[in-house]
Amino acid sequence: MKTIIINASPRNNFNTALLLKEAAKGAEEVGEVKYIDLYDLSFSGCVSCLSCKNKAAKVQCRCYHKDDITDIINEIYTSDHLIIGSPIYFSQVTAGFRAVMERAVFPALSYNDYKSTFGGKVDVDIFLTMNVGKEGYEKMYKDKFAGEFGSFGLLNGKVNIYPFCDTLQVEDYSKYNMAGFSEEHKRKVHEEEFPKCLEMAYGIGKGIK
């Protein structure tokens, strides 16, 4: 069992990363794990070189654009499980998450018949952390993200989306112009709910859903 875990938050030790590190602990129980802090690397999204669709390409489902994440993208295809996490920025995943999605999924899309060119199977679990609460997520984001991330299905595995809502955005709200948030509420959710989220992340890493 091989799991690749990608932290698509620019913060390497906050909500998204803490959840992913817990998932990594779970995944280590059942196999090999590779953990990547995406924003430590230099990369872009798909540059439309179309090398993955070139008739002369030796391997069809492969990203040929060269930068720091080329090997990581291609390693996804030899993994059993991809766990990728992102904070929500302006109701979207981060640009980094988007780059990974473009680079990993486009080579798997056949422009001959719109089916998958990928012969393997990778289950994809997506962790999303955000300020909005569970109700807001259901109303604003749930259906939208289910549609947007459905394209990971071209990797032939199951695609699951896990929202982690109402996160603590900073350690000390009094230091910032963030009066629109109740620190008391944020801290309460963090203390009561976040430990359960960490436990859930561990289980997801271990393959318990």
Ligand SMILES: Cc1cc2nc3c(=O)[nH]c(=O)nc-3n(C[C@H](O)[C@H](O)[C@H](O)COP(=O)(O)O)c2cc1C
């Ligand atoms: C630029 C920016 C935009 C954000 N936009 C949203 C948003 O549209 N909806 C939301 O619920 N949270 C939003 N947030 C809050 C983050 O999604 C939330 O704090 C997240 O848990 C941060 O993840 P991290 O701790 O891993 O960095 C935004 C944060 C930043 C920095």
